[in-house]
Amino acid sequence: MNERILLDSALRYFLEIVRQGSINKASQQLHVAPSAVSRQIARLEAELGSQLFERHSSGMKLSPSGELLAAHARKTRLETARVIEEITGLEGIQRGTVRLASIEGLASYLLPHVISEYREKHHGIHFDLAVMSSTEVTQRVCEGLVDIGLAISPAPEKNIQVEKRIMAPIHAVMHSSHLLATKKHVSLAQLSHYPLALPTENTTIRQLFNVSCSRQGLLIEPVMVSNFVTTLVHFAACQGGITLIGDVSVRHLSDAAQITSLPIRDREMSGRTIEVQTLAGRTLPKGVADFLGDLCLALEPDKA
Template sequence: MELRQLGAFVTVARRASFTRAAEELHLTQPAVTRQIAALESELGVLLFDRLGKSIQLTGAGETLLGYAEHIQRLTDEAHEALSELAAGRAGRIAIGAASTLATYVLPPLLTRFRQAYPGIELSLRTGLSARVRELVLSGVVDIGLVTSEGEPTRTDGALLSESLGVYETVLAVPPGHTLAGRTRVTVDELAGESLLAMTEGTNLRTYAEHVLADAGVVVSVTMELDSVEAIKRMVEAGLGVSLLPRVAVATEVDAGRLVALTLTGVPLPERHIVVLRRGDKHQSGPLTAFFTLLHQ
């Protein structure tokens, strides 16, 4: 079983076509077909069912695919580790981050990292925290940044998790609001307010619901949005108030367009920024440097 055969097999499985796989691999279709045939002959099983012009994985093919993808990831890690020895600071870091963290926390950090390590290629994938967790577990990204209620456990299955600090949530109100002259507000005082909230399923929406429910406060969600930036604009327009990360409203607060009130009487643990990584994944030199920056 050769690496090039496994590579051809994974590509054919992913593209569901010998022709498209050959194009991606810059080989002829007969060459790809021969590699798959040789692999099937060595293993003694059929990996694909040929159904006219279409193909699909057999049960044996489905089983092999998981192992083949894992072997490819390990091979890539081996090449990366060896190339670091030869090239010093050259390399690549794949980062996954919750959308709000990617927007409001990562930019200054990545600027500092790029200045210190200009030869390192950075790749960033964003999404919900649950999706970022999946990307780390599957090895698609090297490191994940998510939000979590309370401090995480150090080890969670294959994942290592560590808090980087508190991710404070505040009440954002427009300057003309009756609470705007205050610096603090209790959760009870939110009763009757028109709340602008993120869509269901996001960590921010879940946390807001937990805060209100645990305090026994009934608040009407008058508008649901899928963007923190959109929520801020709506609050500025006087359409309601919202529970948002302090870091997300810092620019508007400094400009006098919003007022951020510290929440008191919150019965829940504080939200944290959490870094995730696989415990069995090689930690490259660039990744170690990035971890060091995160902890500064």
């Protein structure tokens, strides 16, 4: 059964305009004429007695009334999809799809373990995982495009339900034969004497690293910079240098890689948090809610 059967066309068209930013782009995605989309929006505005969009040369922006309707329409669409699954027998934890958005580090190391363990119990549950920045994760959750989001140190958002929040300190990762590998912990001052491979400037790890180095007057030039966490970890595994990664991801690094991870003493390197996010006010399908419980449990330090 298609959700279009139970979801009013005007709301579907409205949401597509919100997503695309223009009537023409929305009509292309919907495969209907622009005039048909315009009529539906005009009908909505007439019935509500309020302008839903502000028209600009760059596109269409939601008015305050439009913002309220968008939040309602997104929840309506999600609830419709949940009801359809229940009616057609797809509800529960026997069959269904869990849609996830996550930052790369957690998507590369934590989530594959949690998902594979969950599917050992529930073979009928499928997963759709998108990797993106923390800001984009939160946006996807707010728009109802994913069921669960995993973000790092996000700003508060009124439409987000925080299902779990934990501290996510940063570790130094190196080959097990490295001279520092036998220590219990390290400092950035110690790391400054060795080649470092670091994430790009727009990541929380790099930003906290820069703040800590600035405070201590450390001048550290990385030998490699990458926007892919897995590349940095493989570089460390190849004995190219030391990299930095969150402790939650560290727990799931392959033992076969001969990698050692050490806590970093500098206080700024413990300033990150991980949030598990869902859309506020939404009733999750049973399969999604069940997986969410396993995911939150897996984030506990003693559950690694």
